[in-house]
Amino acid sequence: DSGVTQTPKHLITATGQRVTLRCSPRSGDLSVYWYQQSLDQGLQFLIQYYNGEERAKGNILERFSAQQFPDLHSELNLSSLELGDSALYFCASSVVGGGYTFGSGTRLTVV
Amino acid sequence: EDKVVQSPLSLVVHEGDTVTLNCSYEVTNFRSLLWYKQEKKAPTFLFMLTSSGIEKKSGRLSSILDKKELFSILNITATQTGDSAVYLCAVRRNNNDMRFGAGTRLTVKP
Secondary structure, three states: OOOOEEEOOEEEEOOOOOEEEEEEOOOOOOEEEEEEEEOOOEEEEEEEEEOOEEEEEOOOOOOEEEEEOOOOOEEEEEOOOOHHHOEEEEEEEEEEOOEEEEOOOEEEEEO | OOEEEEEOOEEEEEOOOOEEEEEEEEOOOEEEEEEEEEOOOOOEEEEEEOOOOOOEEEOOEEEEEEOOOOEEEEEEOOOOHHHOEEEEEEEEEOOOOEEEOOOEEEEEEO
């Protein structure tokens, strides 16, 4: 158990719908990073939050948004879903000996 | 544009072989280079490298960084079937985001 908790583990939804993915970082960690991993794109950085504030932004679509709450959990909102949004979405936090700790991911399937 | 390129993309070896995985990068505001192992689910951290020429070692795995030539290698000696995985290289920038390479898929046959 990495200490980074992601829910749900699996999500199946239809095109055009909106979903929310949730992440709780390790206890005491202030940062949350969101990544998308699809078969043809590899791991892509989406966005980082630190103590409630957006810190860095990667290749995040305008249809996607995120926030980090006062209790430090984070939510990634994906709207107007398309088939191409099907992917594994990872959340990561902290620097363990310099490396990030990843949650187990949410597998999103858009049908 | 920032790039992290791993080679080879896939590799099949037999148990006991030694493998070398490569990662080259062109990234602005370089801070460190990290190696991860990904099996079925989340990537797990292997090494972080910040200085050139200093080898990091953990059991049969070792890694080194060359900041002048902008590359890193990951060596695995005496491979075992449990080493079968995708090995990811990532470069962390000063703003803390990480850019990942596409990965090398290693298959170790008995």
